[in-house]
Structures are given as C-alpha cells and as structure tokens.
Amino acid sequence: MRVIAGKARRITLNTPSGMDTRPTTDRIKETLFNMIQDELFDINFLDLFAGSGGIGIEALSRGAAKAYFVENNRKACEVIKDNLLRTHLSEAADVLNMTALSAVKTLSGKERFSVVFMDPPYGKDLEKQILREPSFTGILEDNALVIVEASLDTAFIEDDYPDLRILKEKLYKTNKHVFFEKC
Numbered sequence: 001m002r003v004i005a006g007k008a009r010r011i012t013l014n015t016p017s018g019m020d021t022r023p024t025t026d027r028i029k030e031t032l033f034n035m036i037q038d039e040l041f042d043i044n045f046l047d048l049f050a051g052s053g054g055i056g057i058e059a060l061s062r063g064a065a066k067a068y069f070v071e072n073n074r075k076a077c078e079v080i081k082d083n084l085l086r087t088h089l090s091e092a093a094d095v096l097n098m099t100a101l102s103a104v105k106t107l108s109g110k111e112r113f114s115v116v117f118m119d120p121p122y123g124k125d126l127e128k129q130i131l132r133e134p135s136f137t138g139i140l141e142d143n144a145l146v147i148v149e150a151s152l153d154t155a156f157i158e159d160d161y162p163d164l165r166i167l168k169e170k171l172y173k174t175n176k177h178v179f180f181e182k183c
Helices: 026-039 054-061 072-088 100-107 126-132
Strands: 044-048 064-069 092-099 115-119 140-151 164-171 175-182
Touching: 026 064, 026 115, 026 140, 026 164, 026 175, 044 054, 044 100, 054 064, 054 072, 054 115, 064 072, 064 100, 072 092, 100 126, 126 140
Parallel strands: 044 064, 044 115, 064 092, 115 140
Antiparallel strands: 140 175, 164 175
C-alpha cells in the first residue's frame, strides 16, 4: 500500500498485522480520490475506522489542511502514527484511539469536517449507527461529503438519514462507496 499522489506520493505505508483491518486497495483508493480531488483543498478531513490511515494520509497528501484519524485498535493507531511520520504529515494530523461513535460525540461542537470517510467492519451496521447519530451532522460543514465504504449487499435507505441525501454509489468487484451530502 502506498500514497498515490500529492506531496507524499509513492511513500509506502505500513499496515497493521493480522486480520482486524482491511486496507482499501491502491486501485480503489485512486478511483475514490480521482472522484473527490476537487473537494480536498484546505479542508478538515475525518477518517473514521482509519485502520492504517491510508485514506486520511492520501487526503493530507493531496491538500487537506487537517485530518483526524479515528481507530479503536491501539496497535493500528501506532501504525497510523508511524505512517504519518514516514510521510512527514504528523503536524497536520490528530490520531484518536477510540470508537467512531465516541469520536463523533467528542468532536461534536468542537470540530467540523468537509469530508468524512468511513470504512467500518462489514456486516455490523456500524456505518448506519454513525449516520443516524444526532451529533454526527453537528460535525459536518454545510454540504459536507460523507463517503461510506461498505459491502455490496449493504443497503442504504435515504429516508433513514433525514439530514443526508445519497448522491451516488460507485460499485467495485467486492465492495462499494456510497456518497452522501449533508442537506
């Protein structure tokens, strides 16, 4: 896994050992960032369920002003910190070792984000829990972009998220990205 573009381009990133994380492949990451590149300049970016931090690091490398990395696994947080040092992006980052739901509640009223990316473990509906959390929309800038990486069989019903609207879905072989916008 590597940084695809920007000031940290080509730097190889470490991943946590074991099967607890599922890094987004370079090909999918490149497709995703080609789609959102124009949204990244000088913004706050939130990487929920950050794993190795590859998505948030890519956002920083491509021009985000600040990125928050939220990861519940302590060893994965150490990998994120190491990757931030390797890419010389530590000063623009905060790593929060807590659950995504706790982070949303903690950040509410303190920080706002223009782009949020979440890639939770599949099949546990954690993404839906976050999207329904009342304090979630409180951390979003007006017209914020929320991207959820989910399994192909995960269904999202727009009416379940009154403050968000589904913009589009991008399907891959084994998963998909669902793009939401704050209304």
